[in-house]
Amino acid sequence: MIETNRLDYKKDLEEVAVMFDGGDAVKVAHTQQTIGNTFIDEYLVDGTLYRFKNERVTSGLLELKRFEKRFSKLGLYSIFKQRFNAQFEWGALTGIRPVKMAYSALDFEKEFKEVFDVMPKKIELVKDIIETQRGLIDKNSEYDGLFVGIPFCPSRCTYCSFISSEIAKEKNIDEYINCLVKEINEGLKLLKNPRSIYVGGGTPVALKNEHLIAVLTALKPLLNSIKEFTVEAGRPDAINSENLKILKDFGVTRICVNPQTFSNKTLELIGRKHTAESVIEKYYLAKSYGFDINMDIIAGLTNESFLDFKNTVDTVIKLSPDNFTVHTLCLKNGSKLKEQESRLREGEITKMIDYARLKASENGYNPYYLYRQKYSASNLENVGYSKKGKECIYNIDVMEETSNNVACGANAVSKLVIPSENRIERYGNPKNIATYIQKIDEIIKSKRELYN
Ligand SMILES: C[S@@+](CC[C@H](N)C(=O)[O-])C[C@H]1O[C@@H](n2cnc3c(N)ncnc32)[C@H](O)[C@@H]1O
Ligand code: SF4
Incomplete structure (x- = not known):
């Protein structure tokens, strides 16, 4: 208080x-x-x-x-x-983007250690990320990323606080897709030097094929100018050979097949409605289409021990995706978990995060981007690991705020980076789907004003 x-x-x-x-x-x-x-x-x-x-x-x-x-x-x-x-590993640092902060400090190692009380192993982690990012970001050039949000999922996971509704209960999907396509068409005109597209969620492949095709068709004009096209396909229970073929035909290069954990007991507890075996099956199916693949996992899930998490990391490493992202569980308003628990049990979370880093490095994965979230267990971080040359540029650009981000869809936040003034202007779309649909023309006009 x-x-x-x-x-x-x-x-x-x-x-x-x-x-x-x-x-x-x-x-x-x-x-x-x-x-x-x-x-x-x-x-x-x-x-x-x-x-x-x-x-x-x-x-x-x-x-x-x-x-x-x-x-x-x-x-x-x-x-x-x-x-x-x-004592906290990140000391008094509370910001979301420690790597960005490191870039802007005169002597970040000294500042992190002496001012913020950050532990040496986290300083080393930031140094490693800066090393991986060398050559991938250019703070003086102005790239643009395009984000497209699909806020629908097959079901809600207990820990999740993203705005996303259960697709079967959503009445406004046709209108949402119409508005989204309209916003994308206008958004394309705001891009000066696009280099990546990220269709995120939610679960984009939970959409009916005709809706998915409508969104991908709107993105087609960008295909010749971008380097990377991610669709956060996400939930294995929504991935199938039909939607994978559609993604491939429309030029998608990278997708996510997210286990979160390889424990079937935990998957049931967190409401994922898929099994560990189906993750493996969908992973190999997706691989057969030639996508780069990312896998998301979470440390600290309900009732998980170090051994459960270790098994998840070991299984990911065995599958050998191009990237994997290790999240620390965070407790946010809007999740079912927050209704059940007021504070996270810290358990063996530090050991889990350290294990993931060790195994990543032993198996040729470098940490390439990092962000922290409020209310995460032990105030720890989320880290993306990548095989060399397979880093997701969009993730780096968004996290280090080195490029503009034209963002479309409910709750999407567009950013205009103004490096000469060391500041960023933002425009946030409404969270609520009905409000987004109702205000689409106003949204398009405001975004035009932001970028022009
Ligand atoms: C926007 S979600 C979309 C992913 C996709 N719908 C799926 O679930 O496979 C991106 C990632 O955020 C992570 N995430 C979501 N809620 C979280 C929480 N409360 N704590 C930590 N990580 C979380 C999960 O790993 C998830 O894969
Ligand atoms: S974790 Fe993914 S699938 Fe689960 S509710 Fe959140 S966005 Fe949807």
């Missing part, structure tokens, strides 16, 4: 508090004031006053605000760290 005179970043302070088990129940009264280059933060915590004074020369208002927030968060982190006698 935080009271602060800085309402503009109260949420960020609360985020620091919830990292600690019981931290959100501690009463904190915080004030921050800036006098010239001096930042003074005071915290009254259960009758004890803590005072921090930091000095920093900043260039302009944006940077000043960034440092006000940073020092306030760091002060609270150090009080709670002592109080709860806790």
Whole structure:
């Protein structure tokens, strides 16, 4: 429970508090004031006053605000760290994009270690990712990515908080696809230097073939200019030879066949409605069409032990996909899991994440992109691993925010990157499908204004 005179970043302070088990129940009264280059933060915590004074020369208002927030968060982190006698691998870093932050720091290793208390193994991980990304991103060039969102799934998985509805219950699919195609047609005009397409979800292949074809047909004009075309096919129970053939015929180069886990017991518990065996069957089927394949797995799923997770990693490695992505379970509003549990059991999650990294490196996979999410177990990260030369460029561009992203569909967020001003402008489409359909013309107009 935080009271602060800085309402503009109260949420960020609360985020620091919830990292600690019981931290959100501690009463904190915080004030921050800036006098010239001096930042003074005071915290009254259960009758004890803590005072921090930091000095920093900043260039302009944006940077000043960034440092006000940073020092306030760091002060609270150090009080709670002592109080709860806790330690986190990412220390006080709470942002989604540590690699992007590393790129912009003068000496990131020093800053991560000395300012943010980040452990050496995570600094090494960031260094490895920067090494993999060398030559794949160009911070001075302006590429564009195109995202297309299909927010429908065969059923809802218990842990998932993405906006996605059960396809059999959705009444507006025809209208949604019509609007999406209209938005894509207009979106194509906003792309100056496209290099990747990502059709994500949800579960794109849960669509009827005619709907899938309508979306892919709209994307056809881009095929000659892009390097990579991903469809996050996703759930093995929705993948079949018909939709795989359609994807192949329309120029898709990369798809996801996601196990999440290879334990049938867990798959049932999390509502996946497919088996471990069917993942393997669909993986080989997809491979026979010549796609690059990614597999998503999650560490920390309900009731899973280290051995369950180890088996999942070992099975993925044996199948040898081009990429695999290791997520740390996070607990978010909008998921069934959040209704059942208020906090995640940490269990052996750190051991799981370390094991995945070790096995990846032993088997020729490099970490190539990383992001963190709020409310994830032990504040750990999600990492994409890839065989050399098979990295998903779209994932890198989106995570490091080095390219514009024209995003279509409900809940899609378009981004215009302005490197000269070190800032990004965004436009978010409505989350709700009915609202998206109703406002499609307004959405198209606003996006045109963003990019022109
Ligand atoms: C947008 S989802 C789409 C994937 C596809 N529908 C599927 O389930 O196979 C992308 C990935 O996010 C991950 N994910 C979703 N919810 C998560 C959560 N609460 N914690 C950690 N990872 C999560 C899963 O690994 C999932 O494959
Ligand atoms: S994890 Fe995938 S299939 Fe499951 S509800 Fe989320 S988006 Fe749908």
